[in-house]
Amino acid sequence: MPLQPHMKLISVDDHLIEPPGVWQDRLPVADREAGPRIVETEEGQQVWSYQGKLYPTLGLNAVAGKPREEFGNDPTRYDEMPLGAYDPVARLKDMDVAGVHAEMCFPTFPRFAGTMFLEGEDRGLALRCVQAYNDFLIDEWCAAAPDRYIPMTILPMWDPELSRIEFERTVAKGARAVTFPENPEPLGLPTFHTDHWDPIMAVANETETPICLHFGTSSIRPPHASDAPFAVSVALMGCNSMFTVVDLIFSQLFHKFPKLKVAMSEGSIGWMPYMIRRMEDTWERHRFYTHVNLDVHPVDLFAQHIYGCFIEDEAGLKLRHDIGVNNIMWESDYPHSDSRWPDDRKLLEEAMADIPDDEVHRIVELNARELFHFGADAG
């Protein structure tokens, strides 16, 4: 039994639904009307209001435990969601049921990379909202069980210098990761090929705080027929992570910031052996005229800087040595529809039945502990 009882599952991609008080409990009184607050619609839905606009993304895809036949409609009220979606203590019980020890949660209303706060005219309010989310995340959500929640924060990314300050502030109070868009350009921001993000990357590099890029956070979807069934879009989402990995590997980022680590979130791993070889082949054959680094092989950059994770991925596990056993982590995706909850541990045990114990331990627990400096001494 390669997945042994003493090995603790650490999931590196989960999602929390913000409870109503995240901003209302923390913003100055003068900000509370314009800041994020829950509004009841005439149709009986609960939606977020922010700077005068309504956002009906309350329970985005929080369907864990529902029968598959009922997928397709997001919950529109807190009382339609599992309590564990928005309550960190109830979440621990759901984690226990599924055999999951620790989780790292992405935000929902702020969007997975915090890009919601690029919207709205009032940048001062937006900054206070970013700070309030981060304080909630560290002081309330993760504080409910510091050994079971990895704190990942967001940045005021309209301003790299403000981002640097907020990044340093949150790392000082315990943040172990930061979420960032997989490609900033479709959001109207400079690309990873500019120096624009250097203040942020420098903090990540110096404090060894990984940057987590969740698929879909660029706001774009892989191209497909506009009248294709929604299943096409679902199946292709991992391609976004491919676009990002290739963009990063052929950028100057890892040459400028040699300790920078990037985790691809929900992008899966089964395509990595193919893409690593494809990048290597591209580099071997085309490096002389394409203005890329001529000294370091893509395969070595990947090994040093890129991490992937999976829910289920037979191909990726079979070819784990071509990815790097140290570069693979596991994720639950609770409470979204791709989560296997409450069968997480059982299915993972079956999926890893043929993998040596030490490799299983690295993948389910030790890689995440080391990458996120998360209780390594508790391993």
Place this chain on the structure above:
Amino acid sequence: MPLQPHMKLISVDDHLIEPPGVWQDRLPVADREAGPRIVETEEGQQVWSYQGKLYPTLGLNAVAGKPREEFGNDPTRYDEMPLGAYDPVARLKDMDVAGVHAEMCFPTFPRFAGTMFLEGEDRGLALRCVQAYNDFLIDEWCAAAPDRYIPMTILPMWDPELSRIEFERTVAKGARAVTFPENPEPLGLPTFHTDHWDPIMAVANETETPICLHFGTSSIRPPHASDAPFAVSVALMGCNSMFTVVDLIFSQLFHKFPKLKVAMSEGSIGWMPYMIRRMEDTWERHRFYTHVNLDVHPVDLFAQHIYGCFIEDEAGLKLRHDIGVNNIMWESDYPHSDSRWPDDRKLLEEAMADIPDDEVHRIVELNARELFHFGADAG
């Protein structure tokens, strides 16, 4: 030695450069001025002229045998290209040098899927140009060695009924495949999710003539930073084939046309095990609300209808059983920059050293013979 001397290499993705006479030798006299003809520019380049416009795509990427340090500039004159790029008899010698028995060539000036002839006002001329290319391909190029060239034709795709007629005409005179865009929508044409292409698909289905979808023929490139080095675009091109496979698998095409076979050209195979499982998982979890076929599993549709090919692809060969050994073919890509010419057979032999003989034979020769009904009795 799994790749044994009696196994003949059949490449299913190569490229020919049209010699100057393809259209001038075949079009009626009145068409010759407006039809495709070679023009010398003041800068000493040879370019195609068609319906009053100049197209500087003469020798697109025809660099086989050049040192890699010289990649990046396409040849601009016939005399800068290897003779085998545009002469079918000289090509045979190049194939012999590399140990390649047979090839299937995509067109260059008409673009890989014949979409050039969507341009221009004169549709009558365009149709005669399509017919002239197909006649050249069958009567001149492939006729130079009918047992070594698989005839693949193009269609007048602005009109599905004209396409049906031309498809039937060319199949009757020996065509064994047709090239088509991987996604017609970015070209301003209806998608694979409509009934628009049924006349073409019906011919493919009834005559068991595979449709070949070369990556890039949709005219789009996978999304990446606009200021990324060109290497990013090169490395990501296989994603186009992923988009297409997922679009097709979740379409109604294979349910309407159960004998339809689709070959993905130059898209490689290493991503297929991942994407097959991803489609299967998407179908298992999300089929109830996404308007896809509820009865047939994606993994079974793939096995019945989709073929891939590779130049070098370690991941794909390792996981060949998860793709289907009967669904994998080999390609040379001569004379483009990804071709290994003249080392094709030598490198393939090394890459397949650990694969059983019978599987090697299927992959390098027998699958192509069966799929394209190409001299199966000569095997």
